[in-house]
Amino acid sequence: MIKLKERRKPDDPGDSGSLNDLSFLLIVFFIVIAGFNVNKGFLMDLPDASKPRIVQTADLLKCSISNSGEISLDGKATTIEALSASVLEMKRNNPNMTFLLTVDPDAEWQRVVDVIHEVRRLDVSNFSFKMGGGRS
Amino acid sequence: MIPMSSMSDIGFLLLIFIMLISLINQRHEVPIEYSEATRLEKTQETDNLEIWIESNGRLSVDGEIVDDSRLESIVAATLAEKPATRVHVIADRKTPYRHVNRVVRVLQALQHRTVSFVVREAL
Numbered sequence: 001m002i003k004l005k006e007r008r009k010p011d012d013p014g015d016s017g018s019l020n021d022l023s024f025l026l027i028v029f030f031i032v033i034a035g036f037n038v039n040k041g042f043l044m045d046l047p048d049a050s051k052p053r054i055v056q057t058a059d060l061l062k063c064s065i066s067n068s069g070e071i072s073l074d075g076k077a078t079t080i081e082a083l084s085a086s087v088l089e090m091k092r093n094n095p096n097m098t099f100l101l102t103v104d105p106d107a108e109w110q111r112v113v114d115v116i117h118e119v120r121r122l123d124v125s126n127f128s129f130k131m132g133g134g135r136s
Numbered sequence: 137m138i139p140m141s142s143m144s145d146i147g148f149l150l151l152i153f154i155m156l157i158s159l160i161n162q163r164h165e166v167p168i169e170y171s172e173a174t175r176l177e178k179t180q181e182t183d184n185l186e187i188w189i190e191s192n193g194r195l196s197v198d199g200e201i202v203d204d205s206r207l208e209s210i211v212a213a214t215l216a217e218k219p220a221t222r223v224h225v226i227a228d229r230k231t232p233y234r235h236v237n238r239v240v241r242v243l244q245a246l247q248h249r250t251v252s253f254v255v256r257e258a259l
Contacts, residue, residue, distance in 0.1 A: 020140065023147030030154045037163050039184070039224050040176040041254040049244040065233075105234035109189075109227045110171040112236070113255055117173040131237040 042116055047128045055098045055126075061090050063099065064132060065115065067106035080118055087122050098126040105133050164199035166190060170256035171229035179252035181222035185214050186254075189227035193235040208242045215248060226254040 047053070063083065064072045071078055073086055090097050099119055103112055112129075119127050166188040187207065188196045195202050197210050214221050223243060227236050243251055 019144040020147055023144060023151055026151050027147070027154060030151070030158060033158070038178060038180045039186075039226075039252060039254045040257060041173075041179050041224075041252055043177060043179050043250060043252050045249050046240060046244055046251055048249075049241075103233045103237075105232060105237070107233045108229065109231040109233060109236055110229035112233055113171040113173055113229070113253070116253070117175065117255075121175055131233060 042113075042120060044116075044127075047130070053098075053128070055100075056096075059094045059096045059098055059126075061087065061097055061099050062102070063115065064102040065104055065107040065111050067104040069108055069111040071111075071115065080114060083115070084118055084122060087119070087124060091122070091124065096126065097124065098128065099124045101127070101129040102132040103129060105131055164196075166196055166226075168226065168228040169230065170254075171227065172258040173255045174258050176255060176257055179222065179224065179254065181220070183218045183221040184224060185211065185221050186224045186226055187211075187239055189225065189231050189235050189239065191228040191230040193231070193238075195235075195239065204238055204242055207239070208246065211242065211248065212246055215246065222250075222252055223248060224252045224254050 062074050066072065071080065071083060073083060078086070087097075087099065101112075101115055101119075116127075116129075163186070168188065168190055186197065190196075195204075195207055197207065200206075200210075202210065211223065225236065225239055240251075
């Protein structure tokens, strides 16, 4: 006797598993896409333009970025790596150190971000920045 | 066998719900080249205002191109309505600093202190 294989009925209510998988995959996709819109960066307190802070000269570390992106520390050209070393040394000697960044109006934003990143990495709490070139 | 057909209905309803929510939270993204850094913090809040700065200095807020005075009025109105709004400055990496400073000056004029400078995580 030939035994025929039982066929599933086309209207079988239990045959929708792949559809569930598909819809849940789409949900996961949208949740992931929504996560892409989260902003990350640096949270900074802008200096008060009307009330300039008084800082002792010995506690001040002056850094500047030229229009070509060159970084200078107290007037001497330096690199990001050398800047980190100088900041660490200054922090050791002057715990109340204030880092003042003066940026040329034509300097690229990425260069400013590089310096801000380094200062934040070294946990410098007193940080201020302004635009140089007499137009700030 | 437990009938599973209702599960797909629930799945699709959830899908429609999430699609609608993402439409409500629609973001007017300006095509810029993000500046990059390695160590970042999440600066997103419940209420956010994004100020976009293109490399040519063009400012835009929520898809609207604005000048400095219009920017000031938008920021002032937003902060008056929701004081806890987080202001994000999203500038192209090649933007000359003078354009970023324009936004900084507007925020300083409004006595708004805490600002998020948005950058992308370097890979």
